[in-house]
Amino acid sequence: MSKPPxxxxxxxxxxxxxxxxxxTRLLYEHLPLSIVINLLLASILVYIQRSVIELAILVGWxxxxxxxxxxxxxxxxxxxxxxxxxxxxxxxxFRVGVFATGLTWxxxxxxxFPAGSMFHQVLLSxxxxxxxxxxxxxxxxDRVSVLSFLSLVLIPLIARFLVEGNEISxxxxxxxxxxxxxxxxxxxxxxxxxxxxxKLRIDAVAREQMLKRSxxxxxxxxxxxLLGSFDWNPASGExxxxxxHFRLWGLKPHVLTPSYTxxxxxxHPEDIINVEEALQQALRxxxxxxxxxxxxxxxxxxxxxxxxxxxxxxxxxxxxxTGTVQDITAYKQVEEALQEGQRRLQELNQNLEQIxxxxxxxxxxxxxxxxxxxxxxxxxVAQIALTEGRFVxxxxxxxxxxxxxxxxxxxxxxxxxxxxxxxxxxxxxxERLGTGEIREFEMEKRLFHKDGRDIWIKLTVSxxxxxxxxxxxxxxxIQDITRHKQAEEQVHELAFYDSLTRLPNRRLFLxxxxxxxxxxxxxxxHCAILFIxxxxxxxxxxxxGHDVGDLLLIEIARRLQSNxxxxxxxxxLGGDEFVVIIEGLSEDTVSAASQAKDIGEKLLASxxxxxxxxxxxxxxxxxxxxxxxxxxxxxxxxxxxxADTAMYQAKAAGRNALCFFDPSMQIAxxxxxxxxxxxxxxxxxxxxxxHYQKQVNAEGTIVGAEVLLRWLHPHQGMxxxxxxxxxxxxTGLIVSLGKWVLQIACEQLKQWEQKPDTRNLQLAVNxxxxxxxQLNFVDEVLEVLQKSGADPHRLKLELTESLVLKDIDDSIxxxxxxxxxxxxxxxxxxxxxxxxxxxxxxLPVEQIKIDRSFVRDISRDLSDEVIVRTIIVMSNTLGxxxxxxxxxxxxxxxxxxxxxxxxxxxxLFGKPLPIEDFLKH
Numbered sequence: 001m002s003k004p005p006x007x008x009x010x011x012x013x014x015x016x017x018x019x020x021x022x023x024t025r026l027l028y029e030h031l032p033l034s035i036v037i038n039l040l041l042a043s044i045l046v047y048i049q050r051s052v053i054e055l056a057i058l059v060g061w062x063x064x065x066x067x068x069x070x071x072x073x074x075x076x077x078x079x080x081x082x083x084x085x086x087x088x089x090x091x092x093x094f095r096v097g098v099f100a101t102g103l104t105w106x107x108x109x110x111x112x113f114p115a116g117s118m119f120h121q122v123l124l125s126x127x128x129x130x131x132x133x134x135x136x137x138x139x140x141x142d143r144v145s146v147l148s149f150l151s152l153v154l155i156p157l158i159a160r161f162l163v164e165g166n167e168i169s170x171x172x173x174x175x176x177x178x179x180x181x182x183x184x185x186x187x188x189x190x191x192x193x194x195x196x197x198x199k200l201r202i203d204a205v206a207r208e209q210m211l212k213r214s215x216x217x218x219x220x221x222x223x224x225x226l227l228g229s230f231d232w233n234p235a236s237g238e239x240x241x242x243x244x245h246f247r248l249w250g251l252k253p254h255v256l257t258p259s260y261t262x263x264x265x266x267x268h269p270e271d272i273i274n275v276e277e278a279l280q281q282a283l284r285x286x287x288x289x290x291x292x293x294x295x296x297x298x299x300x301x302x303x304x305x306x307x308x309x310x311x312x313x314x315x316x317x318x319x320x321x322t323g324t325v326q327d328i329t330a331y332k333q334v335e336e337a338l339q340e341g342q343r344r345l346q347e348l349n350q351n352l353e354q355i356x357x358x359x360x361x362x363x364x365x366x367x368x369x370x371x372x373x374x375x376x377x378x379x380x381v382a383q384i385a386l387t388e389g390r391f392v393x394x395x396x397x398x399x400x401x402x403x404x405x406x407x408x409x410x411x412x413x414x415x416x417x418x419x420x421x422x423x424x425x426x427x428x429x430x431e432r433l434g435t436g437e438i439r440e441f442e443m444e445k446r447l448f449h450k451d452g453r454d455i456w457i458k459l460t461v462s463x464x465x466x467x468x469x470x471x472x473x474x475x476x477x478i479q480d481i482t483r484h485k486q487a488e489e490q491v492h493e494l495a496f497y498d499s500l501t502r503l504p505n506r507r508l509f510l511x512x513x514x515x516x517x518x519x520x521x522x523x524x525x526h527c528a529i530l531f532i533x534x535x536x537x538x539x540x541x542x543x544x545g546h547d548v549g550d551l552l553l554i555e556i557a558r559r560l561q562s563n564x565x566x567x568x569x570x571x572x573l574g575g576d577e578f579v580v581i582i583e584g585l586s587e588d589t590v591s592a593a594s595q596a597k598d599i600g601e602k603l604l605a606s607x608x609x610x611x612x613x614x615x616x617x618x619x620x621x622x623x624x625x626x627x628x629x630x631x632x633x634x635x636x637x638x639x640x641x642x643a644d645t646a647m648y649q650a651k652a653a654g655r656n657a658l659c660f661f662d663p664s665m666q667i668a669x670x671x672x673x674x675x676x677x678x679x680x681x682x683x684x685x686x687x688x689x690x691h692y693q694k695q696v697n698a699e700g701t702i703v704g705a706e707v708l709l710r711w712l713h714p715h716q717g718m719x720x721x722x723x724x725x726x727x728x729x730x731t732g733l734i735v736s737l738g739k740w741v742l743q744i745a746c747e748q749l750k751q752w753e754q755k756p757d758t759r760n761l762q763l764a765v766n767x768x769x770x771x772x773x774q775l776n777f778v779d780e781v782l783e784v785l786q787k788s789g790a791d792p793h794r795l796k797l798e799l800t801e802s803l804v805l806k807d808i809d810d811s812i813x814x815x816x817x818x819x820x821x822x823x824x825x826x827x828x829x830x831x832x833x834x835x836x837x838x839x840x841x842x843l844p845v846e847q848i849k850i851d852r853s854f855v856r857d858i859s860r861d862l863s864d865e866v867i868v869r870t871i872i873v874m875s876n877t878l879g880x881x882x883x884x885x886x887x888x889x890x891x892x893x894x895x896x897x898x899x900x901x902x903x904x905x906x907x908l909f910g911k912p913l914p915i916e917d918f919l920k921h
Contacts (some may be wrong), residue, residue, distance in 0.1 A: 102152030250297030268294035388511030403450030419446035509571035521631035526592035532644035621656035691912035746788035792822035852886025
């Protein structure tokens with residue numbers, strides 16, 4: 001059965017919703033066949049067992065099978081008429097049917113088991129095994145369904161064999177258990193494969209939509225520029241036109257399918273031979289197609305078309321022609337009028353000697369008409385002397401196009417106006433006109449405008465002959481096509497370059513990547529993709545605005561280009577993501593990796609240099625993922641995805657770093673993304689818990705507690721903060737989590753105030769760097785305190801050294817405000833960072849917390865004891881209290897007390913506990 005295409009829904013809440021929809025569709029797609037197989041196997045089994053099992057049991061069991069299948073058939077019918085209902089509900093109904101089916105077959109494995117008849121036992125085993133194997137195909141899309149079905153079907157049969165007790169039965173039971181394990185693993189593997197295929201198809205749909213939007217923008221640009229485009233495969237006859245191409249042929253876009261026959265039928269019969277000769281010449285090796293012809297529209301009107309094309313060879317070796325078409329009807333009409341006037345003038349000149357007297361007045365009238373025509377033409381016209389190249393006569397339009405006055409032009413020659421890049425070919429053709437080798441020529445070239453800028457013109461040059469002699473003058477006709485050229489460049493820029501940085505965009509990057517693969521295979525060298533993502537770019541945009549962010553992106557593009565070779569490609573994919581293709585690396589993989597690493601470190605160092613953005617200096621960093629590749633061993637999309645994965649590994653390593661791709665990165669990244677999604681919902685679903693670890697004095701009396709966050713996952717159980725806190729920091733969820741912890745802690749302090757034995761306890765709350773550096777952090781803390789009504793003197797906020805020292809002045813200002821409200825501060829993990837007495841004495845800190853890394857080996861390592869003693873003496877000198885964390889043995893406590901530390905926290909006094917258990921102790 002063919003699969004319907006996956007529809008991309010812009011209103012879908014997430015990719016997981018789309019996966020759920022597709023998985024549910026696959027389950028119901030296999031349901032009809034599953035129903036038929038169940039009924040057929042049940043009927044066969046009943047027929048086989050009729051001689052060894054009581055008829056009432058057989059009939060009862062078969063009826064139960066039919067009832068379950070009737071439920072599943074009804075479920076299939078109702079879903080067909082109510083597909084818009086909740087997808088999770090349909091999956092739940094389906095799982096009920098699967099569970100009922102598996103349970104019925106499991107019961108059948110027991111009640112239809114023929115004790116003492118090995119032949120019928122084997123037949124029963126074959127039926128059940130076949131049913132289980134078929135269930136993998138039908139249920140692999142849902143792990144819950146397939147595992148529950150296999151377990152319910154096979155475990156009762158395995159148990160029945162084991163209960164039977166004889167040697168053969170025990171062997172059958174063991175083999176059945178092994179079969180269950182193997183088939184379960186295969187089911188899970190098939191399920192993962194299906195899920196990956198669905199994800200790939202969803203991604204493909206998204207990429208197709210992006211390509212479609214890009215093509216729409218290209219069509220719009222072509223319509224603005226009045227320029228159509230085409231792509232033709234002469235071998236297969238495949239021909240594609242842009243929307244504007246259809247319009248230039250007098251057709252509505254995409255009403256008819258473009259073909260060479262449609263193209264040929266529209267051409268004027270008198271021009272067909274010239275067009276086909278031009279096409280054949282290009283295909284035979286000329287490489288360039290350039291032809292002017294007429295086209296008849298369906299309404300009978302004729303239009304002059306200028307067609308241009310270029311022969312290219314694609315990756316598969318196929319010859320194709322791509323090019324543009326442009327309506328030049330107006331220009332041709334002017335040109336024909338000029339040629340007609342020139343022809344008439346030549347006829348008059350040939351007869352002038354014989355009728356000079358009789359036709360003097362008529363000649364003057366004709367010259368007057370020519371002068372009017374010459375001056376009032378809509379194109380620029382000039383007469384130049386062939387030998388000297390100096391202008392003899394120009395009309396006003398010629399002067400307007402070049403920016404000079406007519407008198408100024410007459411003092412110049414043609415070479416002084418012509419751009420040197422294409423002057424040589426123009427002069428050669430003028431010489432050929434003088435010798436009579438050619439009758440005229442036309443070309444597109446540049447002239448110098450009076451203001452110094454370049455202008456593009458279409459130039460037509462023909463000889464001016466008098467009385468049949470060799471031409472001594474030439475007629476130049478020019479038309480300003482600067483806007484058309486700019487439009488062509490704009491179309492090219494829109495299609496292949498990023499509008500902000502002028503770097504190649506994703507489309508051109510992918511083409512360059514394919515070319516790099518070809519060059520790598522031909523030259524037997526390695527290449528590398530460097531996927532670069534700026535660290536904390538969003539913070540710059542949020543604080544300084546997108547204008548400053550754009551300035552940084554432009555400067556990043558410039559630095560990247562200046563640090564790689566001209567043959568390498570620097571591209572911007574979007575946002576703050578850049579990609580660099582490095583070609584020509586060593587043939588040896590290890591050496592190539594070393595070269596790529598050196599280049600990556602060079603780019604990292606370049607980006608860490610200060611940026612001057614408007615009136616302030618910005619310091620940034622980046623994370624780089626590197627993917628080495630050779631030839632076309634990996635698909636282009638996979639190479640980019642793998643480099644992206646390596647980049648995220650670099651971010652996970654602490655940013656301002658680079659990492660090479662490892663296949664395990666993809667798995668870890670997917671797990672990290674899933675955990676981030678689940679963590680975002682953990683607060684709403686009330687999965688987060690606060691545990692309290694007591695803090696005691698030298699007498700063992702509880703003086704307070706530290707609040708510690710825990711995550712009770714419904715499927716994974718208790719997840720360590722070491723796992724989910726880094727994810728919360730990276731995604732920004734730590735801000736909302738920190739606020740929630742602060743609210744719960746203050747509410748707990750308020751409750752403790754009501755009881756005599758807890759009213760004097762303090763609560764210590766850890767504050768993250770991202771939370772502390774929020775602009776409204778102080779207001780937020782004061783608001784939480786006010787709403788809870790808690791005593792601020794009982795609240796202690798724990799900050800790390802690196803957090804405070806990041807912006808010491810801002811940190812002190814915030815801490816002073818909160819201290820004024822009664823809140824206390826403790827410096828956490830002291831001694832593990834870059835401790836500075838110059839800063840420490842400025843901080844309004846009440847307590848220093850000795851890190852557990854110094855306490856752990858204090859009884860065995862003398863240096864740790866010296867460090868601890870130094871911290872205690874320093875704290876006492878500065879008038880600060882000291883508490884040691886991680887105290888697990890009495891020896892550690894005694895050494896701390898001997899050195900002057902009398903407040904402790906650790907497993908020696910109690911583990912972190914939920915509030916109910918904490919209060920009991």
